[in-house]
Amino acid sequence: MSGKIKKFGKLSNYLLVFILLCGVLPIVSCNEQARGFALPEGDIEKGKVTYKRLACNECHSISGIDWKGESDSLNIALGGKVTIQKSYGELVSSVINPSHKIARRYKKQAVTEEELSKMKNYNEAMTVQELVDLVTFLQSEYDIKSPLTDYYPYY
Ligand code: HEC
Incomplete structure (x- = not known):
């Protein structure tokens, strides 16, 4: 016992x-x-060139660069208004390890049967400098919008 x-x-x-x-x-x-983790400062214009060269617009739209996907492919918006700044840590992770975290709103359309991101792997396709510039470009595309409005209560 x-x-x-x-x-x-x-x-x-x-x-x-x-x-x-x-x-x-x-x-x-x-x-x-x-x-x-600290990235050196990148170059927005060069990042934009890399974004185009790697054809990120096959699955993403971002202001000023037209989406060029097939009619049945993904169109996930990058940039725009957000309430919390996307850190470059998050953006680097999204680019070099897209399966690390997949937003719930993309869950169904964005993953393969193995639950991995459908995003391509670019880790052999760009230099570290290109990654730095790309992330600097992406970060510059986000606009932080205060969740507060201009309307204040009056008494
Ligand atoms: C074949 C389609 C495809 C291509 C091409 C692609 N992506 Fe993605 N991307 C996705 C999908 C699907 C997601 C959403 C799920 C995820 O996070 O993996 C995503 C998510 C992202 C996110 C995170 C977005 C967010 O709101 O958190 C970033 C940043 C990103 N991609 C950047 C890029 C860059 C930069 C390139 C080009 C180097 C690229 N993507 C090319 C499919 C693609």
């Missing part, structure tokens, strides 16, 4: 370690991995 209880005790210890590993570590290691 006591053997059984002991066994359960052991099991719950494993369970605890498991929960800790799954729940707490990812949060810690996530922060660890973002720490110390």
Whole structure:
């Protein structure tokens, strides 16, 4: 009898370690991995050239560059008004590791059967400098709009 209880005790210890590993570590290691990440300043115009060269407009529209997808392909808007600034960390991740996080609103149309992003892999197709410029260009396309309006309550 006591053997059984002991066994359960052991099991719950494993369970605890498991929960800790799954729940707490990812949060810690996530922060660890973002720490110390700093891009040099890029060149918006060169980034735009790279955007065109890599034909990002096959799946994306952004102001000033026409979307050139097939009629059945994706048209996901980049840039425009946002309430929270897109960090270059987020933008770099979106470009070099698009499957890391897929917005819920794109979920159905944007992923393959394996739940991976349909976005192409460009990691062999551009230099680091091109990535820096591209991200600088993308970031410049976002307009931060305060969630507050101009209307203030009057008394
Ligand atoms: C074959 C289609 C396709 C092409 C080509 C493509 N993308 Fe994407 N892109 C996607 C899809 C689908 C998503 C949304 C799901 C995701 O995050 O992967 C996305 C998401 C993004 C996002 C995140 C958008 C957001 O609102 O969070 C960025 C930034 C982005 N792409 C940049 C690029 C750039 C830069 C290029 C060219 C180098 C490019 N994409 C080429 C399909 C594509």
